[in-house]
Amino acid sequence: MSNPELAYTYLESPIGQLLVAGDEQHLYYISFPGGKGKITPHDNWHEDPAPFKEIAKQLTAYFKGELENFDIPMVLNGTDFQENVWTALCDIPYGETISYGELARRIDRPKASRAVGAANGANHLPIIIPCHRVIGANNSLTGFGGGIETKQYLLQHEQGEDPQLTLI
Numbered sequence: 001m002s003n004p005e006l007a008y009t010y011l012e013s014p015i016g017q018l019l020v021a022g023d024e025q026h027l028y029y030i031s032f033p034g035g036k037g038k039i040t041p042h043d044n045w046h047e048d049p050a051p052f053k054e055i056a057k058q059l060t061a062y063f064k065g066e067l068e069n070f071d072i073p074m075v076l077n078g079t080d081f082q083e084n085v086w087t088a089l090c091d092i093p094y095g096e097t098i099s100y101g102e103l104a105r106r107i108d109r110p111k112a113s114r115a116v117g118a119a120n121g122a123n124h125l126p127i128i129i130p131c132h133r134v135i136g137a138n139n140s141l142t143g144f145g146g147g148i149e150t151k152q153y154l155l156q157h158e159q160g161e162d163p164q165l166t167l168i
Contacts, residue, residue: 029125
């Protein structure tokens, strides 16, 4: 992905400050405050909260349990395979989980569960594109760019539990 000039801001959430970046029309990135998938603003980005009023409103509603599906114009920059996986992630219902193998079957690539996992890891729009809803075949919480504790929090939140963000 090229490095376009983008606006960014930080939004408060129950899982910490989320970095959001995009332009006037589209969201490009959401980044968790920690974990292996954390991104930081690039040199050619500028801080400006103005373009992010709608995503802030929708994320607030999501964390209050008032929103299950996002309606945000976004830019997906990945391979055809990655974008196919990301599209399929959006079909996983709120509050439900599936395995990497099941997701691979859903995109007609039943032997590609590892590649599906890699595509999940390359998702630049977590929460919006709900990669946290994919778990191991044995129901384990496997790798997540925001950290396993964040994944657990998001899943508990969506399942109507009162999640606590604690280290596992």
